[in-house]
Amino acid sequence: MKKKDVINYINVFLFLLPALALFVGILIAPIMKSLYYSFFKWNGMGAMEFIGLKNYTELFTSKAIGFWKALGNACFLAALSVFIQLPISLGFALVLGRGIKGERPFLSIYFMPVLISTVVIGQLWLKIYNPDYGLLNSALWKLGLDSLAHTWLGDTKTALLAVFIPTLWQYVGYHMLLMYAGVKGVSPDIREAARIDGANESQVNRYIVIPVIKPILKVSVIFAVTGSLKSFDLIYVLTNGGPLHATEVPSTVMIEMLFQRNRYGMGSAIAVMMIILCFAFALLISWAFKERDIYGKK
Amino acid sequence: MKRKLLSVLMTGAMVLSLAACGGSTGSGSGSGSGSGSGASGVPANSATAGETLATVGDITLDMWCIATESDSNRHSYEAAIADMQAAYPNVTLNWEAFENQSYKTKIKAAVSANEMPDIFFTWSCAFLQDFVDAGRVWCLDDAYQNYKSELPESMLGNSTYNGHHYGVPLTMNIVGLFANMDLLKSVGYNEIPGTYDEFIACCDALKAADIIPFGCAGKETWCVTEYLESVIEKSVGYEALNDIFLGRATWDNKDVAAAVDTFQSLVNNGYFDPSGIALSNDEVKANFMDGKYAFYMNGTWNCADFANNAAFFPKVKVAEFPVINADKATLGQLIGGPSDTLAVAASSAHPEVAAEYTFELGKLICHYGYLDGCGLPAWTPYGDTSAVNALTQDVAAICGNATGYVLFGDTAMNADDANTYLSYVDQVYGCQVNGDQFIQGLANDIR
Incomplete structure (x- = not known):
């Protein structure tokens, strides 16, 4: 290797070093530390006892921990996000991206919930769902639909769905904004050409706009799925995983293990599993969105 | 007279019943008492050994508790702290109150990181035991000697591990x-x-x-x-x-x-x-x-x-x-039973002063808490207690007839x-x- 090349490599390394140090210090090191702790039985304070993979074995086999149920709930939320939340966001983005009257105010209004603190949103929806004076039950009573009035967050059958609705309400604007940016990026010339060829508005959206914004749709799906897998704040405020663990998700189980049961090893094992699952789903979604030819090959 | 009788009865009942955590055996900590050595196996800081509330210079102590604005104990904390500031102007107390559930997480994280305040609120029995076992809590055996006449030893049962006292009970x-x-x-x-x-x-x-x-x-x-x-x-x-x-x-x-x-x-x-x-x-x-x-x-x-x-x-x-x-x-x-407790961090820069301060503060919080009706006194009541509400007096009467307690x-x-x-x-x-x-x-x- 020439001396000049070596100097170049050193220069590149030196320039990358600050970013690399931040990346390792902030992202890689905590993950590695969690992985390390996950092999121990530790209450967070006293001596640590190495137990190998026992935390993982217990995580997947113990009914008392209920990790499978929590994971199932997170996947259910992810499915609702992808098949309900994102289509709504896409619909808004396509309509607003067309340049309708009042485009800007609508954009701001739909985006507003994203700016509000999740705890505030949680408190707001707690009041809406309150079985005694909540807006929802009051509206049902006023409409004479007393039989539909319900303890929405207290019934194992409705709690998970009741938790999802505020999530949808909060993040629909976020995904809409991402997609709106994509829709606005579609060249007016392509739209015009399609119209000249006789395509109506829905055909333009279906055959021109949506394929063009596919990379943004991929990002939205990844955000929606990984966001659901690690969802925590709204659930913590609204139900804290209850009633009867009906709204438990991996994050709430992790918090219970770490801070209520003092099982730092098990909590770390859950954290590691969440990281692995988020990466796996992100890779799976990226693979699913890859362009393929008619024979299914890239 | 009736109230004094009730207090005596109550204390008697506690002696009968508080086998609770007193028998639990904390391991690995709480060895040092009576010799000035820090409990929990942490040697006393030689630079601060022998300090008392009266002799120490200007110092600042930090305290965490759960007496938030909406907590029924808030007033008793405020009144007690005001009295302490007036009595010991050389000690500045910085105190913060946190919501009950989030505090449990916060204090555990602080203990884990060994970044605790000098004085902290805790629940007795198993909750405090984890901290004691980890060697993070200052043994209060020495400081307690000065308060034996005012705080019956039976009240310390739930915060006693391996025969050593680690908490100052407030109310029961x-x-x-x-x-x-x-x-x-x-x-x-x-x-x-x-x-x-x-x-x-x-x-x-x-x-x-x-x-x-x-x-x-x-x-x-x-x-x-x-x-x-x-x-x-x-x-x-x-x-x-x-x-x-x-x-x-x-x-x-x-x-x-x-x-x-x-x-x-x-x-x-x-x-x-x-x-x-x-x-x-x-x-x-x-x-x-x-x-x-x-x-x-x-x-x-x-x-x-x-x-x-x-x-x-x-x-x-x-x-x-x-x-x-x-x-x-x-x-x-x-x-x-008595569960609300104040404890002192072994990592405190002034553990002996903090211990003495905690006993004095605990006594006052107990006093004002009892007057406010926040519970029955773990300490022997003093002063005029005629203002205690009738409901709390009824509770005292129930406890006066108690034959046994089971802690939550x-x-x-x-x-x-x-x-x-x-x-x-x-x-x-x-x-x-x-x-x-x-x-x-x-x-x-x-x-």
């Missing part, structure tokens, strides 16, 4: 059966029923009159335990329940299973507000004070809030839960076991498991 509370007498009178009851059969008949009468008998916050499982533990204790007796909570006996006890079934019959009979499962304790308490429920089983620290509500206070009375199985349980067997289950057990237990209590309240499944599940899952 029991689970009380609070009743809205206006609602009871509306169905023909002028007093809280004293026997279980009368009690059930009263609930039936309330239900027939479209009055919900019980309010219980299902969103906070500890509120369910206030009911369940009382039912179990009055079915199997306090000794049996104490033995189970402290790990001296198995959960696989048929009498406990029968008691759990009894509790579930109350739920299945529709005595509990069905909305309660989604409500917090604050919401349920507000509903009780608004007249939605006839009974509310909860800690006697609520006396202060009830006393502060002029419209509601004349309506409320307190009693203990009636006996269900007279062969095994008697009146006077109660759920509760989630405080008596270690964190992991307590959460397993709470999970099963949740399932019992939701009628997902019956008595047999409850005892078998706990017998298998409690580690």
